[in-house]
Amino acid sequence: MSGSVHRVRKLIRRIVGSPIGSGRVQGRWPVVLDRHQALFESITVPPLPIPLLLVHTGGKPLGYLSRDRRHLTQSLPGLVTFVPRGVHFDDARALPAWLLRSGLGEPVTFTNDVIVSITRRLMSELEASSQADPYLRSLANALLAELQRELELPRAIIDLPVSRGRLRVAHVAKRHMLANLGEPLSVRDLAQACGVGVTSFTCGFREATGVTPHRFLRKTRIERSCELLRTTGLSIREIAEVVGFRGQSHFCSAFVAECGLTPSAYRRASHVRIERAPR
Numbered sequence: 147m148s149g150s151v152h153r154v155r156k157l158i159r160r161i162v163g164s165p166i167g168s169g170r171v172q173g174r175w176p177v178v179l180d181r182h183q184a185l186f187e188s189i190t191v192p193p194l195p196i197p198l199l200l201v202h203t204g205g206k207p208l209g210y211l212s213r214d215r216r217h218l219t220q221s222l223p224g225l226v227t228f229v230p231r232g233v234h235f236d237d238a239r240a241l242p243a244w245l246l247r248s249g250l251g252e253p254v255t256f257t258n259d260v261i262v263s264i265t266r267r268l269m270s271e272l273e274a275s276s277q278a279d280p281y282l283r284s285l286a287n288a289l290l291a292e293l294q295r296e297l298e299l300p301r302a303i304i305d306l307p308v309s310r311g312r313l314r315v316a317h318v319a320k321r322h323m324l325a326n327l328g329e330p331l332s333v334r335d336l337a338q339a340c341g342v343g344v345t346s347f348t349c350g351f352r353e354a355t356g357v358t359p360h361r362f363l364r365k366t367r368i369e370r371s372c373e374l375l376r377t378t379g380l381s382i383r384e385i386a387e388v389v390g391f392r393g394q395s396h397f398c399s400a401f402v403a404e405c406g407l408t409p410s411a412y413r414r415a416s417h418v419r420i421e422r423a424p425r
Contacts, residue, residue, distance in 0.1 A: 150195040169272030173286030198229040201265040257356025316354035368404040375413040
């Protein structure tokens with residue numbers, strides 16, 4: 147691990163504490179991942195010797211303050227923040243040129259469902275002590291490819307012109323979804339929980355998160371079902387009911403569309419990984 151990466155990890159740990167999960171994948175370029183549970187409403191991001199990608203996968207809203215405290219970027223679960231390097235980089239050969247020439251002077255937050263999904267899968271595999279190195283390398287390379295595509299878009303497209311009010315509405319809606327995952331939830335129900343009209347809610351939610359409320363709800367239900375498949379002995383039918391699907395058939399179809407394999411196959415694969423994990 148380069149000295150710059152080591153210094154940045156120490157710095158982040160001083161700001162938000164020790165990670166609750168971490169790992170490293172040797173893809174086309176090394177990808178180092180730390181999973182933190184932020185306990186603050188905002189953090190100050192100082193100049194860094196290397197670029198940093200902050201993927202907000204869950205929890206409460208978080209504000210990223212620049213060192214001069216003039217720029218506040220509001221983030222919510224499902225958003226991605228790219229923090230460009232802010233000081234001299236001591237070994238530019240260790241990173242691709244496109245990552246160093248982003249031209250951004252301040253952290254920029256944007257929506258990218260692909261980056262969020264790949265990050266979640268990488269951390270899940272690493273925390274399960276996965277030995278599938280080619281698979282992990284493929285995920286890491288896909289993550290970097292998607293980030294490169296995002297950073298090479300015109301700046302006006304990357305920027306997230308979302309009002310603070312719409313970010314808050316999206317956060318309230320997500321909390322309502324998580325608290326009522328097993329219940330039927332319509333867009334009207336979610337809009338009422340947020341105290342806004344259906345049209346305003348739908349447009350605001352998509353603008354803040356990059357996905358429709360229905361799409362986010364399905365992904366959340368599938369993610370919860372994956373956790374139950376890995377950690378419980380509940381039947382497929384029981385899990386479908388717990389996470390709010392209308393029957394086992396509907397659940398299985400949605401699971402295959404989201405994950406590329408059936409719930410039973412996912413459970414078997416998860417158990418194999420656990421059994422093969424070093425003790």
